[in-house]
Amino acid sequence: MEELIDVLDCDGNKTGEIKPRSEIKKAGNYHRAIAVCIVNDKKEVLMQRRSKNKKVYANLWSIFVKGHVMSGETSEEACIREISEELGISIDKCELKYLYTIKEELIISEDYIERIFFDAFIVHKNIDIKDVKVQEEEVEEVKLMFYKEIEELVLNSNCMVPNKNDYEKMFKIIEFRRFILKAKNVINC
Numbered sequence: 001m002e003e004l005i006d007v008l009d010c011d012g013n014k015t016g017e018i019k020p021r022s023e024i025k026k027a028g029n030y031h032r033a034i035a036v037c038i039v040n041d042k043k044e045v046l047m048q049r050r051s052k053n054k055k056v057y058a059n060l061w062s063i064f065v066k067g068h069v070m071s072g073e074t075s076e077e078a079c080i081r082e083i084s085e086e087l088g089i090s091i092d093k094c095e096l097k098y099l100y101t102i103k104e105e106l107i108i109s110e111d112y113i114e115r116i117f118f119d120a121f122i123v124h125k126n127i128d129i130k131d132v133k134v135q136e137e138e139v140e141e142v143k144l145m146f147y148k149e150i151e152e153l154v155l156n157s158n159c160m161v162p163n164k165n166d167y168e169k170m171f172k173i174i175e176f177r178r179f180i181l182k183a184k185n186v187i188n189c
Contacts, residue, residue: 034082
């Protein structure tokens with residue numbers, strides 16, 4: 001059964017209308033989705049390479065688990081569901097840290113228009129790559145990379161989903177959190 005999604009207005013408010021995912025994209029309606037970056041204690045980011053069968057950004061690497069928020073679902077619930085479905089990883093709501101919301105528009109074709117409000121989250125979790133069970137329709141493979149290495153990929157290759165502004169925001173947040181943790185350790189000594 002196709003996902004049902006809440007239609008949003010241009011300010012991100014629910015209109016009360018609910019449509020199947022394919023109709024939302026065909027009409028170019030605004031809707032909500034999530035983007036989650038998973039980072040471990042070593043500041044490695046869990047990277048995923050999108051399935052070669054995806055309609056958009058096939059076979060490219062991303063630092064985000066992404067997915068649509070279904071009708072009646074919160075963004076946090078969508079994060080938990082998408083991470084479980086795509087990677088076979090369980091997380092609790094308390095592990096999710098909301099960061100920001102961005103409005104994005106992507107016109108793929110005349111009948112495939114993405115107008116999305118992405119709610120971005122970060123999860124700090126130590127994950128053993130061997131425990132990840134990818135959903136093959138969504139993900140080809142996963143790996144852990146230090147964010148500085150990812151910065152190089154973003155700047156110097158075409159193997160990443162082109163979200164340069166999102167990557168820069170996330171890297172600043174990771175670096176800032178690392179700085180805060182170091183400061184806390186100094187104060188606690």
